[in-house]
Amino acid sequence: MRLATWNVNSIRSRVDRVEAWLQRSDVDVLALQETKCKDEQFPEDRFRALGYDVAHVGHSQWNGVALLSRVGLSDVQVGFPGMPSWSSKEGVEPAQEARALGATCGGVQVWSLYVPNGRTLTDPHLQYKLEWLEALRVHAGGWLSEDTEAQVALVGDWNIAPQDDDVWDISVFSSSTHVSEPERAAFRGVVEAGFTDVVRPYTPGPGVYTYWDYTQLRFPRREGMRIDFVLGSPALTQRVTGARIDREERKGKGASDHAPVVVDLAD
């Protein structure tokens, strides 16, 4: 089984590229983040025509996560228990955002995750990010406590660079989110709960990234960040036979600022 994750930065502006990529990538399950649309705007017919079942959650032009699967799509869950809420404006009741979607695909519990950005080190959004990751750690860790053989994949845009060589120049990030110790500790918490970065062994650094900012010629300068991850439970990690980051997809007009991350699993 081949599993992939991709922050597409708007599915409506990217649907042609995603479709073309699916047609040549032989992917069984694709998790999407930042679809930036409501459910009724998601172009599910385009993917159904390629043989994929589709699940999506999106409430507005922000966030939005989806799962495409041609190996079954059942037990769809919108959000995870205890997922924190967020309100962008004072006076507006906080609500759960479209940042997590889970389903069973080919016997694997796959979660498409779009971790909150954090924005700046002093922004309340950073606290929201940390609380969101802590809630994920608690519940994903709980699944493993209940079933040590559980096949779970936590995939998506984590908005964290866990190690210094996951960014092109750590000195540029001294006052930035994504590399701060609290964020890295939150990421480590998920790892220590039993989830492993299954891609890194097949894509060793330094200089290997999944995201390049649109500005400042970051991509041609090879100035990126490794912030998109596939974290596997022990039973899933055992099945991994290969992985790659499809850097080619960051090239050309109409590219997302993230590249797809692909993992191969033994049957």
Place this chain on the structure above:
DNA sequence: ATGGTAGTCAAACTA
């Protein structure tokens, strides 16, 4: 030159 790009939705916000 005090910016630089891209997306959503049409001024400002998010990344």
